[in-house]
Amino acid sequence: MTETTGTTEKKDRSELGICALLAVLGVLVLVDAINIPTDFAQRGPVGPKAVPVVVGVLLLVVAVLLARDVLRGGRGEAEGGEDVDLSAPSDWRTVLLLSAAFLANAALIGVVGFPISGAVLFWGAAYALGSRAFVRDPLIAAGMSIVTFVLFNNLLGVPLPGGPLMEVF
Template sequence: MSDLTPDRTADPTGSAGVESKGGDRAQYGMCAGLAGLGVLLLVDAARLAPVQSSNDALGPKPVPIVLGVLLLVVALFYAIDIWRGGVGAAEEGEDVDLSAGSDFKTVGLLVVVFGVGAALIAPLGWVIAGSLLFWGCAFALGNRHHIRGLAIGVAISLITFYAFAIGLGVNLPAGILDGIL
């Protein structure tokens, strides 16, 4: 299969084939997508009902408003950069063997681990299901230190369980460990 990517190695700026003013018009689609997402966030934030709570003076509106404005600003700066002729640097290369096939065994194992983890959260609780999820993902990705992987999974699950409970006030399911945790 032939590579149709233009060779930009001779041009140190990486702007071969790009007009100096007006830029690469195909990248304006990304600008439009960013701007559209920003407008969507702002419209949805405007439709949020005001919260009448003494515990939360700000309510849920500030985060989507800030993110929407930031997305619009990034889209504007990106469009200006494209119009001035700016292009991203061409990739120098990666440690990826493009001739190698897909590893469907690993992908399949990860799908099974995530499915089993999702099914076990309610009956066993987050700490046990999360520990098995982290250990299973590590195993699928090639870790063969089973005890250490499981210990790290337990530690991460306990940390996230208490971070959600204490830090955010969100109770994750305790499952069979209810009353112990």
């Protein structure tokens, strides 16, 4: 076995930080799950704690398995299929446009409802990512927003703010 320097050893063990992060998240999810009140009506055999407990346990299992793999010498491989120039600067224009679309959705959803604010979000994301079809994109965004609203609001029973279009749906 060859001797490694401190820098190389740190680089080889840097994935243990991800293991620690996953373990902390798992513990936080489990603590929150245990503190979920059960005094409201339960609609079936599975209570409100079931999914968070499963997610928390799975986070801890993944953290332990990943730590074991890293300590045994396993390493994550760099992305080989990505065609990304790591020396290129960040595209802050795209990040800012996507942020603006998201913030516009958050500001508008209570005022004009999800169908309109969702259309703004979908169209803004398409524009930020480079699409310049100024007739097609808003139509697709409106369609996606309305389908999403109807799916969640009417079929899944998850109430979304309808705004002025609530009378239609």
